[in-house]
Structures are given as structure tokens and as C-alpha cells.
Amino acid sequence: xSKSLQAIRGMNDILPEQTPLWxxxxxxxxRLLDNxxxxxxxxxxxxxxxxxxxxxxxxxxxxxxxxxxxEDRNGDSLTLRPxxxxxxxxxxxxxxxxxxxxxxxLWYIGPMFRHERxxxxxxxxxxxxxxxxxxxxxxxxDAELIIxxxxxxxxxxxxxxxxxxxxxxxxSESRGRYREALVEYLSAHHDKLDEDSQRRLKTNPxxxxxxxxxxxxxxxxxxxxxxxxxxxxxRTHFEGLKARLDAVGIPYVxxxxxxxxxxxYSKTVFEWVTDKxxxxxxxxxxxxxxxxxxxxxxxxxxxxxxxxxxxxLVLMLETLEQIPQEISRQVDVYLxxxxxxxxxxxxxxxxxxxDELPNLRLQVNAGAGSFKSQFKKADKSGALxxxxxxxxxxxxxxxxxxxxxxxxxxxxxxxDELAAHLATCVVQG
Numbered sequence: 001x002s003k004s005l006q007a008i009r010g011m012n013d014i015l016p017e018q019t020p021l022w023x024x025x026x027x028x029x030x031r032l033l034d035n036x037x038x039x040x041x042x043x044x045x046x047x048x049x050x051x052x053x054x055x056x057x058x059x060x061x062x063x064x065x066x067x068x069x070x071e072d073r074n075g076d077s078l079t080l081r082p083x084x085x086x087x088x089x090x091x092x093x094x095x096x097x098x099x100x101x102x103x104x105x106l107w108y109i110g111p112m113f114r115h116e117r118x119x120x121x122x123x124x125x126x127x128x129x130x131x132x133x134x135x136x137x138x139x140x141x142d143a144e145l146i147i148x149x150x151x152x153x154x155x156x157x158x159x160x161x162x163x164x165x166x167x168x169x170x171x172s173e174s175r176g177r178y179r180e181a182l183v184e185y186l187s188a189h190h191d192k193l194d195e196d197s198q199r200r201l202k203t204n205p206x207x208x209x210x211x212x213x214x215x216x217x218x219x220x221x222x223x224x225x226x227x228x229x230x231x232x233x234x235r236t237h238f239e240g241l242k243a244r245l246d247a248v249g250i251p252y253v254x255x256x257x258x259x260x261x262x263x264x265y266s267k268t269v270f271e272w273v274t275d276k277x278x279x280x281x282x283x284x285x286x287x288x289x290x291x292x293x294x295x296x297x298x299x300x301x302x303x304x305x306x307x308x309x310x311x312x313l314v315l316m317l318e319t320l321e322q323i324p325q326e327i328s329r330q331v332d333v334y335l336x337x338x339x340x341x342x343x344x345x346x347x348x349x350x351x352x353x354x355d356e357l358p359n360l361r362l363q364v365n366a367g368a369g370s371f372k373s374q375f376k377k378a379d380k381s382g383a384l385x386x387x388x389x390x391x392x393x394x395x396x397x398x399x400x401x402x403x404x405x406x407x408x409x410x411x412x413x414x415x416d417e418l419a420a421h422l423a424t425c426v427v428q429g
Contacts, residue, residue, distance in 0.1 A: 010116070010124030020327045021314055025156070026109065029129050029308075032152055033107050036144070038131060041106045043087040045113075049077040054296060055086035055264055060204060066114040080113035084130040085264070085289065085305055086296075093298045098134045107131045109310075121280030121312045130307040131286075134293070137302035139240035142268045142288060143248075145306055149272060149284055150250050156313075157322035162272045162283065164250065167258040168238040169206075169266055170230045172291055178229035179205055189219045209257040225256050234267050241268055264292040268304065276319050277312060284308035332361040332426045334378035334404075335387040338371065342389040349389070349399065349415055356419035360426060379404055384426060387418075 007013055014022060030040075049069050056062050068080040081087050088106060092098045109129045116122055131148075133141050146164065153159040169175050183205050190198060194213040201208060211217060230238070245252055258269055269287035277283075286306025293301035317323055337346035350364050363381055365374050371390075378386040388400030388410075398412040401421065413421050 008124070010118035012123060012125070018314075020330060021317060021323060022310065024324065024327045025310065025314055025317065026129070028155055029152060032148060032155070033131070036105075036148055038105045038107045041088060041091060041108050042110070043081070043084070043091050043108060045081055045111060046078050047081055047087055047090065049079040051086050051090055051296075052079055052082060055089065055292060056083070057204070057264070061207075062114065066116055068113045068115060082112055082114045084108055084110070084112065084128060084307060085132060085292070088130070088132045088305075089293055089296055089298075089303070092132075092134060093293065093296060098293070098298070098301055101135050103136055104134045105131075106133070119279070121277050121309075121315055123311060127310040128307045129310060130305060132303060132305035134301055134303050136304070137290065139237050139244060139268070142237075142241050142304055143244035145286065145304065146245060146250065146270060147248055149306070149308070150248075153272075156317060158274075158313075158316055158320055161276050161316065161320055162274050164245075164252040165255040165258050165271045165273060166242070166252050167226065167255050167269050168230060168234050169226060169259065169269055169287075170234040171266055174229050174231040174234060175206075175226075175266065178224065178226050181224040181229065182206070182208075185223050186219070192216070192219050206259040209259050220257065227256060237267055264289040264295065266290050270306070272308075274316060276316055280312055282309075283312045283316065329382045329384070330361065331363045331381040331383040333363070333385050333387060333422060334381050334383040335362065335364045335389070336371075336374040336378060337365060337389040338374070339391065339394075342391070342394055343368070345394060346387075346389045349418065352415075353419045353422065357423060357426075360422060385422075 033040075049067070052067060053063055058064070062082050067082050070078060072078050088108060092104060092106075098104050107130065109127070111125050111127050113125055115124055118124060131145060133145070150159070150164075153162055170178070183201065186193065186197075186201050186205065186208060190201070192215060193201065193208070194211065194216050197208045197211050197213065197216045208216065209220060209223075211220075242252070255271075258271060259265075265287045267288040267290065270285065271282050272284040273281045274283055275281060284306055286304070288302070288304040290300075290302045292303055293299070335346050335350055337343045346364060350362055353360065353362060363383065365377060369377070375386065384403070384405050386400075386402045386404055388402060390400075393399055393412070396412070397415050399415060399418055400410055401413045401418075402410040
């Protein structure tokens with residue numbers, strides 16, 4: 001017997017009962033970004049592998065271990081995008097939309113791919129919403145990104161479950177000086193480091209700072225601190241960011257070990273973390289990358305952005321039971337029609353109602369069926385009300401109106417009054 005077909009491990013189907021919560025989350029974010037003046041951009045999910053090697057860094061875990069890379073029929077090395085910033089930078093460079101100092105405030109949504117060990121909240125195909133801002137170099141735009149996420153957490157009802165962690169990595173020059181001091185210190189304690197940190201010491205030593213190994217964390221207690229190596233420009237920038245967050249009243253924690261996993265970050269880095277999801281605590285993270293555009297062949301262009309994981313935030317909404325009641329109902333009204341004449345009239349009536357109430361979720365029964373079977377389907381749909389068209393209703397040009405949830409008697413509504421009646425019962429409450 002042939003093996004049954006299944007989804008690839010770590011790449012999950014999002015089933016119909018799950019999608020309403022996804023659409024609610026994505027719609028809430030999209031409306032918020034519209035209100036702040038951000039414009040959507042859509043990039044391919046496949047890019048040349050060189051793009052990620054040049055931007056993320058060849059000695060990062062993502063490039064070394066996690067990317068889905070393959071050779072196409074032309075012999076080109078291609079990679080499923082593991083993150084969105086590099087692809088967005090490539091797009092703005094290719095189309096010249098940041099030239100001449102043009103400010104661009106962009107956002108995108110879509111799947112990313114990393115070959116990691118699948119676990120709850122961490123998948124091989126995962127979805128992100130990301131923001132990128134170009135040609136603004138002050139702390140005010142860094143603060144705006146954080147303030148937007150703070151407002152989003154409030155709208156979603158999860159603000160009390162997240163914590164903001166901040167750090168500054170300085171310019172590439174100051175980070176280079178810190179890197180040398182850190183390597184010198186860690187090399188003196190080499191035997192006390194875990195195997196992964198020993199490897200990172202030679203390739204990407206700043207990543208040792210976010211190790212989860214308890215013995216290595218003990219070594220790091222007395223390690224040099226990035227704050228002691230910051231240049232004046234970065235220090236002033238960071239103080240400006242903190243002042244703006246203080247002015248708005250957003251609490252934060254300074255985390256000197258916060259370095260992020262990508263080589264291109266400079267100055268501000270931040271993470272929103274939670275203790276509600278077990279080991280997968282980061283739900284939104286980002287920072288400034290002022291040298292990335294130039295590194296990828298463009299002119300010096302300041303940039304800052306963040307990405308949030310949709311799976312983890314949807315999981316948070318479920319865990320904290322912050323799911324609006326209305327999104328669990330996908331149908332407002334279900335129309336039952338009995339007999340061919342009633343079915344034809346029902347179709348025409350349904351379209352008239354939709355013309356007048358475009359936001360009404362009206363489902364018309366398909367597949368005919370007895371009175372009992374149609375009502376069973378109406379109830380299963382979750383609709384608030386059933387509309388009934390049979391021989392008696394056709395003769396009187398009325399429709400039966402029956403509440404399916406709670407109290408209320410069935411009544412008859414004239415066809416030309418149905419939309420107005422539904423507006424008061426459903427659309428307005």
C-alpha cells in the first residue's frame with residue numbers, strides 16, 4: 001500500500017475553524033498600519049541565495065543551518081526566504097524607491113521558511129508581518145515602531161502579557177571594539193563555555209550573549225557590557241528613544257545581552273517577549289540596520305524595522321482567551337428554501353439583501369433537503385437567524401424570520417422590508 005500523502009513536517013495547514021482568528025489578527029494589524037501611514041509591499045518568497053548570505057551573514061545559524069536552498073533548472077542557487085528585511089531591501093533598491101532620500105514606510109505579510117526543529121510556536125514554514133522604514137535616522141521613528149506595537153497589544157487585549165526589552169548595539173565601529181573585548185574575555189574562559197558557544201566564539205561571538213546554557217550564562221555575568229563601548233552618537237540616539245517611550249508611558253527593561261540573530265543590526269534592537277508560550281517567548285522583534293542598504297550595493301540609507309510572528313500571536317490570543325465572540329460566528333443569517341420556485345425566489349431575495357447590506361454574512365442553503373435537514377444545517381452554521389421560504393411564504397410574498405439563538409418567536413417579514421429588519425437585528429446588534 002502506498003504511503004498516504006501528508007504535509008511536510010513543520011509546515012502546517014491552517015484549517016477553516018482557525019482562519020477567522022488569523023483574519024481578525026491580520027485585519028487588526030493592517031488597519032493599524034494604515035492609520036499610521038504605512039504602505040504594503042509584496043515580495044517573492046524565493047530569492048537568490050546570495051541575497052541572504054550578503055545581508056544576514058554567512059556565519060549565522062540561519063545561513064549555515066536553516067535555509068531551504070536549492071539549485072533551479074538554470075543552475076542558479078535559490079532560497080526560500082528565511083526573513084523579510086533582506087528581500088524588502090532588495091526590492092527598494094531594484095526599483096529605486098528610496099533614492100534621493102525618499103522616506104519609505106513599508107509593511108509586508110507572508111510565509112518565511114527555516115529548517116528548525118518543529119515545536120509549539122516554532123515551525124519550518126511560519127508567517128510574519130514585517131515593517132521597514134528607510135531614510136529616517138532619528139530615535140523618533142524607532143519609538144514610533146514600538147509605540148505602534150504597544151497600541152496593537154492593547155487592541156488585542158494582551159498588553160499585560162508582554163514585556164519590552166531594549167538594547168543598543170552602537171555603530172559598526174563601536175560594535176567592533178566591543179566584539180574584540182568580548183572575544184578576549186570569553187577566550188580566557190573557553191573551557192567553561194558550552195560547545196555551541198565555543199563554535200560561535202570563532203564565528204559570531206555576540207550570539208554567545210543570548211545562550212540558554214546555564215554554565216555559559218554564569219561566565220557572562222562578568223563579561224564586558226556593550227553599553228561601556230557605545231559611541232556618543234549611539235548613546236545619544238538610545239537616550240532619545242528611551243525619553244520618547246517614557247513620555248508615552250511604555251515600560252521597558254534594558255537587556256545588555258539582547259543582540260538579535262542577524263548581522264545587519266546596529267544601534268537600537270528590541271524584543272517583545274512573553275512568558276505565556278513556554279520556550280518560544282519572543283513575539284515581535286526588530287531594530288535599526290543603518291548599514292544594510294549600503295552593504296547590499298545601495299547608497300548609505302538608514303533603516304529600521306521589525307517582524308512579528310503570526311503563529312505565536314494567534315496562539316497567545318487563544319491561550320489568554322482574547323478571541324472576540326463575533327469572529328467565532330461566520331454566518332449571520334441562513335436562508336432555507338423549499339421547492340424549486342422558492343429556491344429561485346430565495347436566490348433573488350438574497351442578492352437584493354446583499355445589495356443593501358454588503359457586510360451581512362448571508363448563506364443560502366444549497367443541495368435542497370427537507371425542512372428538518374435544512375434547519376439542522378442552519379443551526380450548525382452558527383447563524384443568529386434563519387429565513388424560511390416555503391409555499392405559504394411564496395403566496396404571501398413574505399419570508400419567515402426565526403431566531404436560532406436565545407429567545408424570540410418566528411415572525412413573517414415582507415420581502416421589501418427584509419433588509420431593513422435585518423439591519424436592526426444583525427448589522428446594528
